[in-house]
Amino acid sequence: MPRIPAARRAGLLSFRGASKTRSRKETRMTRTTRTTRGALAALLFAAALAALALTGCTQPAAPEAAPEPAAPAAAFPVTITDDASRSVTIAARPEKIVSLAPANTETLFAIGAGDRVVGVTSYDDYPAEVADIAKVGDFSGPNLEAVAAADPDVVFVTTGVQADVIGKLEALGATVVAIDPTTLDGVYEAIGEVGQVTGNTAEADKLVADMKAKADEIATKVASAEKTTAFIEIGQNPLFTAGAATLLGDLIVRAGGANVVAEPGYVSYSAEQLVKANPAVYLATKTSATDAATVAKRPGYDGLAAVKDGRVVILEDNLVSRPGPRIVEGLEQIAVGLHPDAFGQ
Known part of the structure; x- marks a missing residue:
């Protein structure tokens, strides 16, 4: 939610005086009263100047705007059904992540979890930041010893050529999530699951919404x-x-x-x-x-x-x-x- 300036929250109230018609007598009485009030105001003003000379001309500090409420932390544990039809439970927010498929790596960076990725394959080339991340083998033959050495909290894999990797990694004690959608709708769902697993659900939802909007534009043009x-x-x-x-x-x-x-x-x-x-x-x-x-x-x-x-x-x-x-x-x-x-x- 955008921050609302303090002045707007206060309402920016403005007042207008009502005009009145006065008789000449009332006007003379008003002038006399104004003269008396003017003299009194001058005395008060002089006193105020003296007080300022003693205390300084410091303006009162404007009240600080209230900070925006922090986004609620993702709730863990989280249980998802991955693309290998496995029920996987993530006990806590993963701080160290290994990705064995370039598409999963791209998703992790796109939803803001890239700074927690500690291992990728030699096939990973996007975004540019992956060049500085440790390589744990290639796409079709990941190095399981290198994966284990990275001590990840979760490992993202695909199916197909990596189908046998899942069991081997689990035997080493790793938490493994398989992502391998076969339709565009499946891609949307997979991104949502990656968001759940990493605790970046809001970012994943935003990404999916943007992707759907682009797909809808394309569909409209070819309809x-x-x-x-x-x-x-x-x-x-x-x-x-x-x-x-x-x-x-x-x-x-x-x-x-x-x-x-x-x-x-x-x-x-x-x-x-x-x-x-x-x-x-x-x-x-x-x-x-x-x-x-x-x-x-x-x-x-x-x-x-x-x-x-x-x-x-x-x-x-x-x-x-x-x-x-x-x-x-x-x-x-x-x-x-x-x-x-x-x-x-």
Whole structure:
């Protein structure tokens, strides 16, 4: 709540005198009275000056504004159900945190808990402050001894390639929380859970509200546009893509697209399947395809509608694949690629 100045709290009362009509007699009597009162006022004024000469001309100090009430401390213990369907209880506010996934690290910094992070992976590169934090292995193979040496109060992991890490860390006595959302709504929920675990619930709620507002703006811009068929490449040799029930698949739909890959999960895809699907837009992450020209030169790709029409779009991996605070920027990149006219491009 914004602080209200003391003057406003006092009401800033102003007064106006009422005018009266007087007779001449009343006026003469008033002048006589004023003369007497004037003389008395002069004597009082002189006395006041003498008093000031003795005591000094110090002005009384203005009353200090009341301090804003502090935000209520988060209540612990906290119990959450993580993305590995595990019930996890956090006994007290964690003062030392290890993050084994870049998206979780970004979330921790975005909600104001970054100063408590004591360990990250070699894959973590955002925000810039993570460069100074101790590395505890890489994303697919964290160093459990290094994690244990950091003596964390809680360790944030993901699932998938880190699924077996959870049990190993718990065997070492660590409190482990798995975060791995597969939809944009799931990202919102995950950020809220990270806020609960760290005691930064207000900051997490604010972050989610800002993200939702941005996503709503994007949805409004593409709402009237016709759905555009799309394919997204996340790996090459062999060709890999994201189908239904994935975060990338959800982003394509929210961006006003129709994913040509109906299979669930992250799957391999043949050139024959791609030619048959013939998407209007070919999306590709930058680590898989460095530029549109390279994609266009692949054998058999010259017949794709997306290549013919110059609609090969290269995306920033970290924006579209990390389920964290910047995922709405990735959503916008996809939406611009599918519906450039809606964004004035």
